[in-house]
Amino acid sequence: MTQCLNPNCLHVNLTDTKLCQQCNSTLLLMDRYRAVSLLGQGGFGRTFLAIDEFKPSQPRCVIKQFLPEVKGKKALKKATELFEREAARLDELGKHQQIPELLAFFNQEERKYLVQEFIDGEDLSKELKNQGVFDSKKIKELLLDLLSVLDFVHNNNVIHRDIKPENIIRRKKDNKLVLVDFGAAKETMGENTSAVGTIIGSAAYIAPEQAVGKAKFASDLYSLGATCLHLLTNIEPTELFDVAEGEWIWRDYLQDNEIDYELSRVLDKLVEGATKRRFQSVSEVLAALSGNTNPNSTYSSRSDLIKAQYSNPSSHKNQIPSTRVKKQIQKLELKIFEYDWQTIADNSGLIIGKKSHLQTYLHHGKAKYITINLAKDITLDLIGIPGGKFLMGSPNNELEREKEESPQHQVSVRPFLFGKYPITQAQWQAIMGNNPAKFVDSDVSLSKKPVERVSWFDCNLFCEKLSQKIGREIRLPTEAEWEYACRGKTTTPFHYGSTIGAELANYNGEDVYGSGFEGENRRETTDVDRFSPNRFGLYDLHGNVAEWCADSWHDNYHNAPTDGSAWTNNNPKDSRILRGGSWLHLPGSCRSAQRIKSDPKSKSDAFGFRIAASI
Structure with missing residues (x-):
């Protein structure tokens, strides 16, 4: 079957048809890409499953049609910018095996289209619905798998800004996690990431600084942590945070999940509201997950004890000891x-x-x-x-x-x-x-x-x-x-x-x-x-x-x-x-x-x- 791409038609035609039998619109994009069925619809347009007839195997691909539901020139300009940005990001990042490859970006019949690699699999929101909450092992595997992708993204000076279960697909052929939807992604090269910008991202998963338009690399880590909490509990992150008390209460919603000590600490630090107390980089998270940290680094006690010299036996009797310690000896x-x-x-x-x-x-x-x-x-x-x-x-x-x-x-x-x-x-x-x-x-x-x-x-x-x-x-x-x-x-x-x-x-x-x-x-x-x-x-x-x-x-x-x-x-x-x-x-x-x-x-x-x- 062939899906008409005319927004006012969307008639389903026979497979080999070149013109829509209903509205006479051209059905092939670039004389190559044929839409097969509608996958979804969002604020910026529609997504179609398609095939590439230019290749003998006719592999499946995804067509994204730019059709923003916005009003006003300023909103339309911003939506256009985000759509073009997604194409640019995919062109730069699609070389990674866990990021969809950009196949084409063009205008046809006064509409913008983006064609990307089709990922055959199920996103994590559907996996959660079909298989139930993730256990500690699956969360660790998710983190280790996705962190390598995020490391690549961040090393290319890009902040994804919309990490959530729906934007993570488990690929059938190798069970690898693929990060999709780079429409909100933002390049940071040469920019002041502290400057106030447009608030972009899904509200339930974005970090506090991103909510006021100041996204940082650590903002992606927050979203990843919030995603993990959702998958552990099947409760949206907004319900896992006690606003009145200013604290996360995700442990109250665990369903007989045994969360080990190390992973619990990592999750808490991923979703720290203050960026200074949050992980600053992917490498820090990986180190914490593995139990390995820089032996030359130190960290301070959370208790309010005064830091004082305690190494002199003759003078330590009336002093409060320092609680700065070297990291990493025993893994617990x-x-x-x-x-x-x-x-x-x-x-x-x-x-x-x-x-x-x-x-x-x-x-x-x-x-x-x-x-x-x-x-x-x-x-x-x-x-x-x-x-x-x-x-x-x-x-x-x-x-x-x-x-x-x-x-x-x-x-x-x-x-x-x-x-x-x-x-x-x-x-x-x-x-x-x-x-x-x-x-x-x-x-x-x-x-x-x-x-x-x-x-x-x-x-x-x-x-x-x-x-x-x-x-x-x-x-x-x-x-x-x-x-x-x-x-x-x-x-x-x-x-x-x-x-x-x-x-x-x-x-x-x-x-x-x-x-x-x-x-x-x-x-x-x-x-x-x-x-x-x-x-x-x-x-x-x-x-x-x-x-x-x-x-x-x-x-x-x-x-x-x-x-x-x-x-x-x-x-x-x-x-x-x-x-x-x-x-x-x-x-x-x-x-x-x-x-x-x-x-x-x-x-x-x-x-x-x-x-x-x-x-």
Whole structure:
């Protein structure tokens, strides 16, 4: 069959017809290209599937007919410019095997036509509809495949400006991804890319700077990241961004997709709103995907710690350490572990008028984690904590609440990694080469007891050394992160429930909280894996050792940040915060909301810490 190209006709004719039987228009373009069927229609014109009769094999091709639906001379001029630009870009870039080749560009019967190579395949929006959401493996393959194309495009000083699932076709013959539709592409040679220009691109995928007409190479990387998020969730990117909170919430829409740590970090950085925090080039993205980075480069901590010299042992006691670290030593793989966690029954109490153990319920859970190798046979696990919102602080009716736990306020926490356990003596010794603890096992290298008698400064030095060892930023948790992780989606005083028992945690059991019972007072620390974890798979959050946080002390939560970041005045003399209580504290001091104030130089056999890392 032959498709008439007259916009007012579009009659379908017999195959060998040269003139339209309806309107008498010429059916062959350049006496060579015969339109077979209409493929689609957009704001700038129509697209037809065609054959090239000039060649014996009569290969298929695509005819684009310029037919803009615009009003006014200025709009028509711009549309013409974009159509001609697409032809020019394809002429320059079509030599790449994953970009359609330009076959012809000409005028016929006072209409402009562009003829390009036909890509036999399905675009990714259709693939998403037909096959469902992409998994982690397919997203990695997509990135690796398309990044090489983008590298070629950018090296030719061209910004595509319209990367989206519909403009990526999976070619049938080799399964390669082909980048199409260069109508929005813009050459950057000799231009100021910061100058305000025309806003072009699909709104759901364009970067903030492109939305105001200032597209950069990094804008294409943003669009690629937004495309990946759409394919992972089957939700348009505009729905994956919480405008009120100013953050991406794409993880909330994952459909049982296991996204590994490295890929998660790459996706987050691809869609950073601020261009300075986004990947700047294809090579940076590829390096992050492979786990390889420039060994001479450094990056800064996200925490608000003051950067200071910490290399002089005689002067580091009262300084806040630098958190700049060298990159790339260990590549960390996300794994999954399963565990049982407990909650206390609401009706725990007396049985036949006598004291009894707390009645508990057992639940099964699983969590994602990474393992860091510290030394021979000594490792450290970090649990992946999903992002979310929670009420920080205690409600007015919570037993033994303190005024510094108010006002209760909603906080949004981004996903992060958090220590499965407090840092043990074996882990501390592997990094620091000593053991300051009071409650020491006979073989420290095997000790599961938490390290204690460490100051806030000591803990930051540990984080800095570990960061340098593995090439990734390790830090103390923010106070909001700690409480969010401890609660594990609960609102009760403890993650176990409304009370606590000495069989569930290590604290001074000679006192009781709420409907709890008296129990053992062990008067020393215990192994960090002795008791049941919380819902997130984290152990020892109530009792054993109180844990240092990054924040400065504030007497209440008035004007506290609501994004989960550290609230610090960047003053080395500031008092700091510990959370969770310890072996010597009464149960009320081990609540999820309880805050302990201490000098950052303090070293107590009740003070320890666990580490965190941003994703």
